[in-house]
Amino acid sequence: xxxxxxxxxxxxRNAHAxxxxxxxxxxAVPELTLEQVKEQMALAVDRVMTEGSLYDRDLAALAVKQxxxxxxxxxxxxxxYRTTLPRLAxxxxxDTATMDIRRRVSATYKDLPGGxxxxxxxxxxxxxxxxSLAETxxxxxxxxxxxxxxxPERMPKVVDVLDHEGLIxxxxxxxxxxxxxxxxxxxxxxxxxxxxxxxxxxxxxEGFLLALAYSSQRGFGSAHPFAGEIRMGEVAxxxxxxxxGFAIEIGDITLTECDMVSQxxxxxxxxxxxxxxxxxxxxxxxxxxxxxxxxxxxLRTRELGGEALYPAQxxxxxxxxxxxxxxSGFLQHLKLPHYVDFQGELVTVRHLKxxxxxxxxxxxxxxP
Amino acid sequence: MGVLGRASGDDLERAWRSLGGKPDYVAVRAPETxxxxxxxxxxGTGAPFCLGEMTVTRCAIETADGRVGVSYLAGRxxxxxxxxxxxxxxxxxxxxxxxxxxxxxDPLAARQADARRARRAKVAATKVDFFTxxxxx
Numbered sequence: 001x002x003x004x005x006x007x008x009x010x011x012x013r014n015a016h017a018x019x020x021x022x023x024x025x026x027x028a029v030p031e032l033t034l035e036q037v038k039e040q041m042a043l044a045v046d047r048v049m050t051e052g053s054l055y056d057r058d059l060a061a062l063a064v065k066q067x068x069x070x071x072x073x074x075x076x077x078x079x080x081y082r083t084t085l086p087r088l089a090x091x092x093x094x095d096t097a098t099m100d101i102r103r104r105v106s107a108t109y110k111d112l113p114g115g116x117x118x119x120x121x122x123x124x125x126x127x128x129x130x131x132s133l134a135e136t137x138x139x140x141x142x143x144x145x146x147x148x149x150x151x152p153e154r155m156p157k158v159v160d161v162l163d164h165e166g167l168i169x170x171x172x173x174x175x176x177x178x179x180x181x182x183x184x185x186x187x188x189x190x191x192x193x194x195x196x197x198x199x200x201x202x203x204x205x206e207g208f209l210l211a212l213a214y215s216s217q218r219g220f221g222s223a224h225p226f227a228g229e230i231r232m233g234e235v236a237x238x239x240x241x242x243x244x245g246f247a248i249e250i251g252d253i254t255l256t257e258c259d260m261v262s263q264x265x266x267x268x269x270x271x272x273x274x275x276x277x278x279x280x281x282x283x284x285x286x287x288x289x290x291x292x293x294x295x296x297x298x299l300r301t302r303e304l305g306g307e308a309l310y311p312a313q314x315x316x317x318x319x320x321x322x323x324x325x326x327x328s329g330f331l332q333h334l335k336l337p338h339y340v341d342f343q344g345e346l347v348t349v350r351h352l353k354x355x356x357x358x359x360x361x362x363x364x365x366x367x368p
Numbered sequence: 369m370g371v372l373g374r375a376s377g378d379d380l381e382r383a384w385r386s387l388g389g390k391p392d393y394v395a396v397r398a399p400e401t402x403x404x405x406x407x408x409x410x411x412g413t414g415a416p417f418c419l420g421e422m423t424v425t426r427c428a429i430e431t432a433d434g435r436v437g438v439s440y441l442a443g444r445x446x447x448x449x450x451x452x453x454x455x456x457x458x459x460x461x462x463x464x465x466x467x468x469x470x471x472x473x474d475p476l477a478a479r480q481a482d483a484r485r486a487r488r489a490k491v492a493a494t495k496v497d498f499f500t501x502x503x504x505x
Contacts, residue, residue, distance in 0.1 A: 049420075050420070053420035053421060054403070054420065054421050054422065054423065055406065055420060055421065055422035055423070055442075056422065056423040056443065056444065058443075058444070059423070059444075082403065082421060085401065085402050085403045085423070086400075086402040086403070087402060087403050087404075087405060087421075088400075088402035088403060088404060088424055088426060088440070089404045089405075089424070089440070090404065090405045090407060090418075091404050091405065091406045091407050092407070093407045093408055093409045093416045094406060094407070094408050094419075095412075096408070096412045097412060097413075100484060100488075101491065102487070102491050103491070103494075115495045115496075116495065116496050117491060117492075117494055117495050117496075118494040118495075118496060119491055119494055120494075143490045143493065144490070144493035145486075145489040145490055145492075145493055146489055146490070146491075146492030146493035146494075146495065147489065147492050148485045148486075148488040148489040148492055149492075150492040150495055151488045151491055151492050151495075157412065159411070159412075170413075171409070171410055171411030171412065171413045171414030171415075172413070172414060173409060173413060173414060173415060173416070174415050178415055178416050180407055180415070180416040180417045180418050181417075181418070182405060182418045183418070184405075184418070184421075194410055194414075194415065194417070195410070195415055195416065195417035195418070196417075198410060198417040198419075199417050199418045199419070199420075202417075202419050202420060203420065236370065237404065237406055237422065237442065239404055239424075239440060241426075241438065241440060243428070243438060244438060248369040248370070248440060249369055249370035249373050250369070250373050250404065250424055250440045250441055250442050251373040251374060251441060251442025251443070252373075252374060252442075253406065253422060253442070255408075257412065259411065259412070276411050278410050278411045278412070278414075280408055280419055282419070282420060
């Protein structure tokens with residue numbers, strides 16, 4: 001337990017002023033603008049929006065700048081800001097089948113309707129540092145233009161290909177109105193429904209989910225998934241305002257979606273088929289969406305008749321520890337004054353040491 | 369509203385400046401910024417879940433001739449929301465609707481479609497054919 005302390009106001013104010021100076025860095029270097037962060041650090045902005053659970057590129061860029069590039073701190077700033085805003089509406093579920101595709105790949109079919117569309121990707125780069133970027137204004141190769149009509153308005157979903165053969169489980173919408181658990185309104189409870197799990201994972205820390213997904217791939221859990229489809233692009237968001245009573249589009253958001261497909265040998269009640277794991281993020285957070293899809297599937301182990309033996313399959317372990325704002329807060333609270341606690345422990349350890357010395361005086365001398 | 373929602377603040381401001389016969393109006397609800405919880409579906413088609421929130425700004429106005437215009441636009445720009453609400457009211461006026469669509473909304477929609485097409489052309493150039501190699505060759 002920590003205790004309240006008083007004083008230190010001047011030191012705190014000065015520390016924050018010092019932080020502000022360090023944030024600014026060398027004043028001879030031009031100050032970073034939010035436009036620059038938004039345009040040129042776009043993936044940092046996307047990650048902060050996803051884990052901050054608030055889609056607003058300007059706010060996320062401000063958070064990245066304010067946090068000196070510490071993305072988890074930036075996520076915290078965004079989460080704190082969202083508590084100041086009223087909730088005006090809940091959207092209709094977005095339809096990712098209508099996504100205006102900027103990237104779409106599948107590892108399960110070479111030739112698939114709509115084709116493999118790489119879009120802007122780090123894949124197939126050689127991961128060699130590009131020293132031409134060390135100077136500003138160095139000319140970059142211009143992207144080529146193809147036939148816009150080659151990208152269908154409605155890109156077919158890869159899982160539907162398997163669905164036609166009856167080889168994959170179906171995701172069927174429950175009858176309307178279907179309520180979804182909202183973890184910003186109700187606390188997480190176990191066993192958690194898939195809706196609560198997906199929301200938790202969508203907000204969850206990318207590094208944590210990446211490590212969990214990796215652990216299951218390496219054998220701590222039996223996930224042998226295929227990336228059925230990864231797609232990224234823009235989707236329209238619709239709401240039905242109370243005063244209007246009909247749906248209106250409020251704008252587009254960028255989403256990254258991943259469908260993982262895993263073999264399933266069947267159980268007493270289910271026939272053999274492919275099962276699915278689902279990942280979705282704001283912006284272009286591909287690694288996050290893939291890790292989320294994999295962990296969504298490992299968390300379905302019990303409902304598919306398996307036994308949850310490994311961390312990635314244990315929903316209480318995963319969902320309770322995925323949130324980096326909570327995790328960071330609990331870890332960093334250790335910096336708060338624990339003077340009374342520590343004094344208590346000091347007395348206890350001194351006492352125990354004295355007692356041990358009384359019992360075995362010869363040992364007490366060699367204890368440093 | 370979809371077209372207005374996708375239009376940038378600059379585009380809306382330009383459209384507003386070029387608008388003839390601006391109506392007198394009062395704010396029923398001054399521009400207010402809040403959030404919309406974005407929902408999606410498990411697997412794209414299954415049960416809904418809450419993905420995360422997005423910022424939105426809404427506004428409602430009433431014109432002197434009694435038409436109420438409402439807007440909800442992604443982002444936090446009160447000016448955009450106000451212009452969109454007034455345009456929403458004007459679009460309900462049968463005497464002005466056709467001209468507004470023709471002179472303002474359609475050109476905005478066309479510009480947005482052009483931008484989408486241009487982006488799609490660049491994306492199309494990244495479409496690949498993978499050739500499966502025979503293992504052991």
